[in-house]
Amino acid sequence: VKNDLVKTYSGGMIRRLEIACAMLIKPKIMFLDEPTIGLDPAAKKVVWERLNFFKKEYGVTIFFNTHYMDEAELYADEIAIINRGKIVARGKSEELRRSLGGEIIAFTVDKATIKPDLIQNIRKLSFVKDVFENGNLSVLVSDAETALPRLIDVLKDEKVSVERVSITKPTLDDVFLKYAGTRVEEKGRISDVTHMRTMIRKG
Template identity: 35%
Template sequence: MTIHQAPARSVEQKSTGGFAIEAEDLVKSYGEVRALQGLTFSVPAGGIFSLLGPNGAGKSTTVKILTTLSRADSGRATVAGHDVGRQPNKVRRAIGYVSQKSAVDPEATGVENLTLQGQLYGLRGAPLKQRVAELLDQFHLTAEGGRLVRTYSGGMQRKLHVGMGLLHRPSVLFLDEPTIGLDPEARAEIWQEISRLATDEGLTVLLTTHYLDEADRLADRIAIVDAGKVVVEGTSEELKGELRGDTVQFEFAEPPNAELVNRVLSDQDDAMSEIKIDGRVLRARVGNGATALPATLAALTAAGATVAAATVSRPSLDDVYLRYTGRAFHNTGNEVPR
């Protein structure tokens, strides 16, 4: 299988700077498991950059290296102009980090959580009180600030966690799976606040996610990560624009005979390409899905294949992932131990 690499950046762009994050050939292993295999990407200052990939792709390992919580076996990385390996303290002062697992203390109030976070960064007195009040207001938690966090909803706890990452006014914010486990309404609220941070405050946000819609909705640029490497990078529209035509998908009652299916598809007037069979599901690309779908469905049925469902759609990030990795976007749940 051929992996298509993202277009090379110009020498001028590299030499003039302007990148808030640069990762070059990062390698990291946990025992015999290779979590990162030469991962490379750069994040321009300002805006939202997403590392998109299924569980176990290496996203959280990357963030832990960039936030100085782990060391790469080899490779180089800079954040906010500071070398992650040689200047970890400068990196820590320049960044905010919101991990997958909540760092809030459920037995403390919202005010107490924010205050402690500020004290860790050396804030005291009136400036600290003012900053805590600002963040509670910003995340619509003023009325709940005096309550114990264990009484908060999941969405409220997550907003407080993001607020803690912003308390010292970082220039780069790392959000590792920020909406995992949240209901749709809470997700939408977090999305709105992330967008505002980048748009109104000029913050650089690195967002890791395994939600296709989240990356599509929020990110200015997306790097798709698979097996510890970036396989393609670009804006959502650029990535989807590389895929011509439509995606057709057939779901069979039982796994189909690959030889039979390929023969039927090759006989159609509108030739299909990038044909992939995954269990009971067949996906392919075609010039005009609206006309190809009914004709292909009829031909498959006539050949003895039992089709349970058939759909046609415009290109999506799932299709992009399929093209560059050779498989559909699935989350296995097999995360590398952290």
């Protein structure tokens, strides 16, 4: 491989080479644009092990942006979520998850049965804190035990076909969806996530 031209390398190999070149000069600050995109899980792990060693050994501050929330959770000391060029939320992972409060009731539904105004109607319910539409239907509530039967009734009345229900604490994915993900806003407009990125500050 060492005698091959770089243009013959795979995308993952080129990505690792770029990071290695950046580390050679031992910078005080590194800016990485989606450093593990195109890498398989094993290669991702190796990259982050090297970056963490580099950070501890040389005191380097690393800024990186990613759409992988698991990377943000595992490797970022501080996270900033950017929506259309502006920071809309910032803090440690635990702080951001706590900022949502309550519990998430996630419904796997038949998308064909969802009416255009369904999410707005659910959001108007007094016990609902927020609603996210990310392929499924996720509802943020203070108390899932009391909210679930009422939500089931609403979905039945709306003739929505529910395939599966789960209850979890808010995750970093939920935080991202609240502040910068695809969601129906008050005017019913679907936000465009193409221009939304998560900027992670590590260091």
